[in-house]
Amino acid sequence: MKAVTLNVEGMSCGHCVAAIEGSLKKELGINAKVDLAAKTVSVEFDEANVTVEKIKDVIEDQGYDVN
Amino acid sequence: MKAVTLNVEGMSCGHCVAAIEGSLKKELGINAKVDLAAKTVSVEFDEANVTVEKIKDVIEDQGYDVN
Numbered sequence: 001m002k003a004v005t006l007n008v009e010g011m012s013c014g015h016c017v018a019a020i021e022g023s024l025k026k027e028l029g030i031n032a033k034v035d036l037a038a039k040t041v042s043v044e045f046d047e048a049n050v051t052v053e054k055i056k057d058v059i060e061d062q063g064y065d066v067n
Numbered sequence: 068m069k070a071v072t073l074n075v076e077g078m079s080c081g082h083c084v085a086a087i088e089g090s091l092k093k094e095l096g097i098n099a100k101v102d103l104a105a106k107t108v109s110v111e112f113d114e115a116n117v118t119v120e121k122i123k124d125v126i127e128d129q130g131y132d133v134n
Contacts, residue, residue: 014130015082063081 004052005042009065012036019062029060071119072109076132079103086129094125 011020017034020041024032030045032055043055056066078087084101087108091099097112099122110122123133 010080012079013077013083015086016080019082 001044002047003042003044004055005040006052006056006059007067008034008039008041008059009067011039011064017046020059020064023058023062024055028054030055035042068111069114070111071122072107073119073123073126075106075108076134077103078106078108078131083131086132087126087131090129091122091123095121097122102121115128 003011008020011017011034013036017036019030020034024030024043026039028045028050029041029052032041032043041059045055059066075087078084078101080103084103087101088099090096091108091110095112095117097110097117099108099110101108108126112122126133
């Protein structure tokens with residue numbers, strides 16, 4: 001398992017947390033933890049199945065900017 | 068029809084807009100317009116069916132403070 005923390009702009013409330021954590025779980029099957037104050041999304045994933053690029057795509061599809 | 072604009076704290080993003088406008092439509096059958104920048108929710112309703120108190124309750128149930 002690989003652990004990565006991404007810097008994400010635009011997350012503002014519990015709905016945003018649910019949108020990001022939910023879409024990563026649903027679309028990629030991975031667990032994510034959003035920290036609104038730190039503006040980060042931390043994920044753990046199996047590199048055999050998922051790439052950081054895919055994770056960024058899912059977050060961006062929800063309307064947020066990944067730096 | 069009566070038109071009222073309420074001051075609402077805690078609305079931060081499009082999810083919040085959808086939560087408030089959606090719940091007012093679903094629960095009370097009324098159209099609402101959220102202005103995130105102004106921190107307001109404007110509603111039009113028939114006083115025979117709906118009260119401002121009911122509208123406040125629905126918004127507060129979504130997790131926001133109505134002033």
